[in-house]
Amino acid sequence: MILAVLFANSVGNVLIERFNGVPAEERLHWRTFLVKLGADNLKGVKNEELLVACHKSVYIVYTMLGDVSIFLVGKDEYDELALAETIYIITAAVKDVCGKPPTERVFLDKYGRICLCLDEIVWNGLLENTDKDRIKRLIRLKPPSEY
């Protein structure tokens, strides 16, 4: 299960977060931990280079996309590599929506569409759609495959 998806800006403010199966009191811990992880490790990292962390039985994969850092937390079958796949899909979708690796401004301008994309990619803690075009169609209320 994908426990959390988190987008943060360069100073550590959370822009988007989605939790699944994480009780409310733990979310604060996770936010703090992830933001700190990003602050410690994401400086000078190449765009879309993947970093990894783990804690007990939970895996974390994170990366930088433009000005925005993206964190994925997962367990069980969503291990480092599955999360890497997922984060790749997410970054592709975000780049698609924003036109390029986004600055914070651009990201916020496209906030709604990014939320819709996220809704199509991660659904109740499980990965759903992986194809860029398909995601694009779905957020426009078109069917997944067209005729």
Add this chain to the structure above:
Amino acid sequence: MAESSGMTLMDLISADPTPVPAQSTSSSASTTASQPSPASSSAASHLNHPMSTKTTLGERKSKRATLMQIQNDTISVAKAALNPVKANIMPQRQRQKKKPVSYSQLARSIHELAATLDQKSSQKQLVNHVFPKLAVYNSVDPSLAPSLLMLNQQCEDRNVLRYVYYYLARILSDTGMTPGGGIPTPNWDALADIDAGGGVTRADVVPRIVNQLTTEATNSEFEFHARRLQALKALTYSPSGNSELLSKLYEIVFGILEKVGDVPHKRKKGVFGTKGGDKESIMRSNLQYAAMSALRRLPLDPGNPLFLHRAAQGVSFADPVAVRHSLEILSELATRDPYTVAMTLEKLASPAGPLQDILHMNDVLARVSLARLCHSISRARALDERPDIRSQFNSILYQLLLDPSERVCYEAILCILGKYDSTERMDERAAGWYRLTREILKLPEAPSLSSKDKSHKTKRPQPLIKLVMRRLESSFRSFSRPVLHAAARVVQEMGKSRAAAFAMGLQDIDESVHVNAFSDALDDAETNENSHPEGIRRTSSISAGPGRNDTIASLLAALMEVVRTTVACECVYVRAMVIKALIWMQSPDESLDELKSIIASELSDPSWPAALVNDVLLTLHARFKATPDMAVILLEIARIFATKVPGKIDADVLQLLWKTCLVGAGPDGKHTALEAVTIVLDLPPPQPGSMAGLTSIDRVSASDPKSALALQKLVQAAVWFLGENANYAASEYAWESATPPGTALMMLDADKMVAAASSRNPTLAGALTRLQRCAFSGSWEVRIVAIQALTTIAIRSGEPFRLQIYEFLYTLAEGGVQSQLSEMHLSNGEDQGASGTGLGVLITPMLKVLDEMYIGQDELIKEIRNHDNANKEWKDEELKKLYENHERLLDFVSMFCYIPRAKYLPLGPISAKLIDRYRTKHNITASTGSTDPAVVATGISDLIYESTQPAPAASNSSGLDDDLVNAWAANLGDDGLLGNNAPAMSRVNEFLAGVGTDAPDVEEENVFSRPSVGYDDMWAKTLLETSELEEEDARSGSSSPDSTGSVESSISSHFGGMNYPSLFSSKPSSQATIREEPPPPYSYSEPQSRESFENPVAGSGSRSYQSDDEEPRKSTGTRFGTALYDFTAGGDDELNLTAEEELEIEYEVDGWFYVKKKRPGRDGKMAGLVPVLYVNQS
């Protein structure tokens, strides 16, 4: 934090109005994110204005006002720059340019725009501004539902509708318990209840939403197709508690699947998610996808054959995501009921069947689920009578080893190794290792090919292990950190399975076997056998193949070489996983040096977070459990942790490891085990400021005061451990001593006696030597613990050890006494020996108890002789006196250490018969004794965490050490560690079970009020002192090259060491609490301590352990105060507080007060450090 992020987030989003194409103007103000202040005041005032406009839901005015009020109070949402677009839309409302965007504002906009839907601009407004901004909040007001539903019914713009479904889903999923994320909004239901006018709760709107969506989800009109899918998806967001809705959903999903689930024709190979195809088939495929996705989100219904049937239909679908979901459902079902699932899928698993097709399907998670599904089925006991099915699924699983995706390949490897989740039994893992090293992948032949065609290279059977090694080695050359991390984890799992295999003593695990021998044997056997095309051969006998030079051992060695190089990765998590893998792959008979040096140099890297360090430490526990033979090896590794990162490790876990490994080392290893733990006492102290030997195994490093303190505590713990366990390790017990006391005492020459005993028992001799050295040259704590340990050993040991220790203690005490007396006597210039250790006060009672025992023994001997000579029988009163004396001594002794009351004889073995006689006469059971709380009387609990070790009371297999039984039976296991180690035990158990998804604790280096101070700062402080410090300068560490570099004085000035509470404060404290006083600075070398020590016994008052320098920070007079709040101590030197408690403030250091309470708190402490802010000074 949510609030502040809320401020920034909404602020940012609304800050810079992006010009929308249809709009004419947009503020070109380059508003940046950070200008909330001018807007805030206007916004705040605006919010307080009552609603003046008409709304379509005018009756909700009052509720809206309430909402806004509460909104104002509870959330301070940021105001941002104007959105000029809105101003255009609602010109009659506001003319001001700066308009705040708040939740209520957005909600209102929705209502209004829903009403004016015919205007194109409304739709644009919704899509481009209102809906996106609303996404920032983590839940949506149910009162929006009517408008949303109206939009649903009346709007035709696809983009608007997509958002509508999105928000309807959010309303459905909101159970009031902060879902998702985002800026928190009020609890809508609670608010609605407040409003007497009848607010809108979820209960009101959810049925309407569900009805609407349900209708849509069953609408099979062609034009409605896309909306139907989204409606179905939105319905699945409802929480699973609603059983009515659930059954409705099942109904819908099954209904759809019934119509579209049967695949009319066999799917052509390679045709997945095809873009071509007629309208009908594409719609069909979409519906298959939607239904299967929805089914995946519904609760699993095992045992329901229809559910299984529907799920299994998905395997043949064209849409890859549908196939993935189907396989995920099936693999979950297969864990519970593999037989039924296997039967259902039997036909599909044939060589050219749909399952085989999935191997080429372009969905990674689908293939992962396929691996898990095949694994569950192929290892199912229930299918023992159907080996054909098992081998079919097995074949698919093995083929997944060739998968191009690492994720899938690793999943296959892990399945083969027997790892599924963390609950496998050891025999499963052992069988997994066997499989990996023995089995062969034979690619299934297409039926068309002749089975005799063996010269085709690609069909040549491959030993699994070769495939795996090749794959892993190439992975370790990757640059991707997730890949490296995952590969290291696979190697770790290999190590676990391998350890299980060795532990189970599987035959044929000989790793010097030539690997290709199996495929050779296969070739030979092939022609003779009737084979399934996809048969997998198992060879149980090994024939050494000619000419091939790959053995399992050599393959593993090559792999481990590559793994070791990965420890150079920049990512600390990858390195940690590599080290864990190395630990697991380490065998007891391999050399440990390389691993130790890797670990030592890694731990010296300060970038390791404490949680990670402890993770590796816990791995040692797990490793021990798998291979108890490695006890001593693991202790050696643990020592590196203790010496390199004492401040980061969990001391409880470490000490539990000591204990576990000591006991687990068995009779042969316990001496070495004890040695491995206590050798840390021999190591030279850390040199602050010096980087030499940083990565060396034999050097201790403690680079900041926190680590130095932690190291000191560890040293104390090691001394304590030595005292508690020396007898066990040395197998020397007073009640089973080889030398009866009488004989021992009659030996004339003490030295010879000791020498003889030492050669008899080198373990105990070594322990005593170490403790004696610590008693002389440790820091305060260490010395005190050392003599306590010596007393413990003296009490528990027989002769001549007891006497040897007695003499030593006497000498120490005598030294102290003499220094007291030296004031009265003129010194004759002779060196008084051990003067200045100052332990006299503590030793006196210890000597007393030993004295009492000796006196008691002597008197008893006399009495017995008297009785024998006069041929008198022992009268009952005499026996009674004897017994009471016995009990009294037992109580007395128990105050110092734990002894088994049933077995211990303080009056010597000769008292045994007499005591027994008295007991039987008066029907006293041996175990009852004093109920004085000072008597430590707990029994042994589980030393080892699970029942893998034989329970003490239960069977004594012949292999079990009598000694151990002795120790257990005698309850010698309790040394205070176990009671305190309950948290450590649970931590270890949790780790072993593989649980834990809570977030790690963030190290609060900056949050804490006591930041580490650099040596330069400490040095600077000392410069403030007067010229008396000249001799101090020589001592205070880093800057002076001549100094002996003790950390002590540096720290002492930092912690106000002059005022730092010592053990010998003006209030007399009982022995039992001494340990809990905050420790004085770490000090190791003897000359230091002698110089700086001012004889506390001489009653110098509250300022003990002072150096001569005057600390300007001394408190001028005692101040009083009261506690403002409750405070929980975070360390030994801190003090719990209850609000309004009265306190006496001694002094202040770095934001902390050292206070004394009037009466001790729950923890029994009366003095300690508390934060300044928690105290109200009067």
